[in-house]
Amino acid sequence: MPSLAETAGLFADRTRAAFCQALLDGRAWTAGELARYAGVRPSTASEHLSRLVAGGVLAEERQGRHRYVRLAGPEAAALVEALASYAAPDTTAPPRLGAATLLGAEARARTCYDHLAGRLGVVLADAMIARGLVAADSGLAVTPAGRAWLADALGYEQPPGSRRPLVRDCLDRTERRPHLAGALGAALCATALRRQWIRRVGSGRAVKVTPRGSDAFHDLLAVTV
Amino acid sequence: MPSLAETAGLFADRTRAAFCQALLDGRAWTAGELARYAGVRPSTASEHLSRLVAGGVLAEERQGRHRYVRLAGPEAAALVEALASYAAPDTTAPPRLGAATLLGAEARARTCYDHLAGRLGVVLADAMIARGLVAADSGLAVTPAGRAWLADALGYEQPPGSRRPLVRDCLDRTERRPHLAGALGAALCATALRRQWIRRVGSGRAVKVTPRGSDAFHDLLAVTV
DNA sequence: GCGACGGTTCGGGCGGCGCCGAACCGTTCC
DNA sequence: GGAACGGTTCGGCGCCGCCCGAACCGTCGC
The missing domain is CATH 1.10.10.10 (Winged helix-like DNA-binding domain superfamily/Winged helix DNA-binding domain)
Known part of the structure; x- marks a missing residue:
């Protein structure tokens, strides 16, 4: 101990x-x-x-x-994220230009541990909230509609007795706004990789939305990415 | 930074x-x-x-x-709690007997930062979940009924634009089960102290439920403490 | 005023921690 | 087999951080 x-x-x-x-x-x-x-x-x-x-x-x-x-x-x-976000509350300083190209790719879409982040992650989070799949009024919570969507679109069901929260917010480093973590975020990321909606680019954490993914996100969440 | x-x-x-x-x-x-x-x-x-x-x-x-x-x-x-609960995941070891009396009082009811903990905190959390004031199916969330209860019973309204989650779970040190933190937990604790439903005892964090508090908790949440 | 008290500052001692280079081990490739 | 390579172990070095005691400062009570 x-x-x-x-x-x-x-x-x-x-x-x-x-x-x-x-x-x-x-x-x-x-x-x-x-x-x-x-x-x-x-x-x-x-x-x-x-x-x-x-x-x-x-x-x-x-x-x-x-x-x-x-x-x-x-x-x-989650602990690393908690420490990091406490350490750097809201650095509005723009990223240095030297790494602009790589940062550009990472700012558009990347993974954050086991879920999606960057512009893509934030856009998806907004869409899920706007469509009533996730309620954001007091903390974050998956709605019944969201649960159905998870099963329908991703084939994900919450394992009984799971200690992990279904959804959790995670402050996005580049967007400075929350994206979705937790079991939902992990399931979405895993499905997106498996069905090739996204593809890893380079050796970092940047990912790229494939044409197939563009269609899928449009069909499932009515977002154009 | x-x-x-x-x-x-x-x-x-x-x-x-x-x-x-x-x-x-x-x-x-x-x-x-x-x-x-x-x-x-x-x-x-x-x-x-x-x-x-x-x-x-x-x-x-x-x-x-x-x-x-x-x-x-x-x-x-929250950061201190996160570090502490990560450090001591679930020590099932019973507390040492030497400090039994003080621990007894603290195990019954105490404050945990700005909210209630111990047996009392867990019982209240269970009651609020059982009565549908707080939903516990995916993380924790305050229901519309819970929001009304907060305004009615505690006179608390969530300030617009507040960044703080209305409710958050906090692992209870003695009960090894979650109790309620967040703005709800803070409001409940503050109200309980102000209306003398509870009283601090000793110099530690232990509190005691007053007769008036016993009535109030029974009326508001149908629990006997 | 004077003494008691809570808190702070400063110097010094000590241990631990992070870093490296050198030597070594096991795997991989030719 | 031999060379290259990734990784580990071990001394050794230097610095930083934690702690204390002593001196000092401001407040409170008599």
């Missing part, structure tokens, strides 16, 4: 925090990728990763000479 | 974490009280407090020779 201080300590280091934020894209990274990303030596990264895994924040999977690592679960991702 | 690591660093120390958890009772403590509570010298406590205040986690109020300090707001309290 770790203490609050020990748990916070896991994130209280520049390098470990950078790892966790990189892993918010929901994918598994190798140790070397993370080391380069954070600008530290492989040996340093290795020790940090061991510590995060021991602390239960990350899960690892060894394949050959590679060590793949990802966030341990939605709870861990 | 602090980084995630800097923010986490505020909580990554035994003493500062103890301060924050003590302040979860929602009241203002003096620097000396916190120093004794955490078992450090006043000089040490003073520096920690300055750091937490500078980091925006705590708010301070100077009165004469006293420095009163409290959690800066519901967001800060």
